Amino acid sequence: MDETERTPSTAERVEDRHAQDRVLDSGALRALAHPLRVRIYDILSQYGPQTASSLAERLGESSGSTSYHLRALAKHDLIREVSGRGSARERWWERPVGGVSFANGEAVKTPAGRAATQIVMNEFFQLRQEQLLRFMDRSLGEEKGPWQEASMISTATARLTPEQSAELTRSIMALIDEAVDKYRNQTGDEVRPVTIRADVFPLPDLEDQS
Template sequence: MTENTQIRTLDSGALKALAHPLRVRIFDLLASQGPQTSSSLAALVGETSGSTSYHLRALAAHDLIREVEGRGTARERWWERPKGRIDMPGPDEAMSPANRAAAQIVTSEFFRLRQESLMAHLNRPDSDVPEEWRDVALTMTTHLDMTAAQVMELREELEALVDSAIERFRGQTGPDVRRVSLRADIFDLPKANSRRHSPEEGS
C-alpha cells in the first residue's frame, strides 16, 4: 500500500483536537480546495485570519495538517492536508465519555458538510457548470439483499477501485482538471417492525 492509500486512525488526542466544527471545516477545505493560508481560509469560512491561524496551529500540533514546504513566508504560511486516508472513528461505547463526545462532534460535522456539498452540487444551475462537465456527475442509490460476507466482498472491490483511481489521478494538473468528490456508501438498513396486527388485535 502506498502513501496515498495508507489509512491513519485518529488517536484520542487528534480526535479531540479536531472536535470543533470550524476545525472540521478547515480540515475538509484543505482536502477539497488544496493548500491554503490562514487569510484565504478566513475568507472561505467567514472568520478572522487570527481565528483560522489559531485553529490551524491546533490541527498541526497533532499532525492533522502540515506546512507546505518551500512555499510562503514567515508572515504568510501555507498549510496542506497530508496525503492518505483518515479513519474518523464514530462514537463507541468503549470510548471514554470525553472521547465519545469528541467523536460525535467530528462525525456529525463531517457528514453535515458532506451532505451540504452534495446539495450544493444538486442545486447548482447549469449556467454555473462548464458545458463539458454537465453530464459527467453521478448520484445513485439502490437497495440490495445481501449477506454480511457479500457486503464485505463488494466493499473490498469498491476500495480497490478507489485505490486504483487515487494512484492514477492524485496530483494531476492541467487546464481541464477540476477537483471532484468521489463518494461510496454501503451499509445495512435497520429492519422495519415486521409484526402485524392480527384481526383480534384491531387497529
C-alpha cells in the same frame, strides 16, 4: 503457479493499502472536534494547501481565528506546514497524503472520546451533504454540459450477507484507490476537485422504524 508470481486479490490490495491509514487517537479527535477545524481540514483535503488568509476568506472568519485553529490542528499532526513555500508572515498549510479513519474503538470507550468522535463525524457528513445539495442546485441551473453528464448521484438496494457486503465494499474501494493514485496531482484547464462518496450499510428492519 509459483506463490511469488501470484497476483494479489482485490481484497488483499485494498487491505494492504489501508493498513497504513492513520486511526486518529483521542487527542487528535478532540483537537478536530470543532466545526471550524473540521471545515479547515476538509478544505485542505479537497482543495490542497492554503494560508490562514485564504481560509479566512473562504470561511468568512478572521485570519487570526483561522491561524489559531491551524496551529491546533498542526499540534496533533493533522496538518503540516508546506516545506519551502511561503514566509514567516504567510505560511502555507497542507493535509499530509494518506488515509485517515475517525473510527477509533478505544476512543469511543470514554464519554469524551465518544463526544469528540460524534462531533467530527456529524460535521464531516453535514459538509458532504451541503456539497451534494449545492451541486444538485447548480445542476438545475448553471452546471450544464460535460460536468453534469460526467457526474453521478445514484442509490440502489441489494439483499446481501455480511461477506457479500464486504466484497462489494472492497471492490468499490479498489476503484476509488486506483483513481486517487492515478489523478491525485493532475493539473490542467478542465481539472477540478471531485468528491467521491460511497456508502454501503445495512438498513434497519421495518419493525425498527415503527
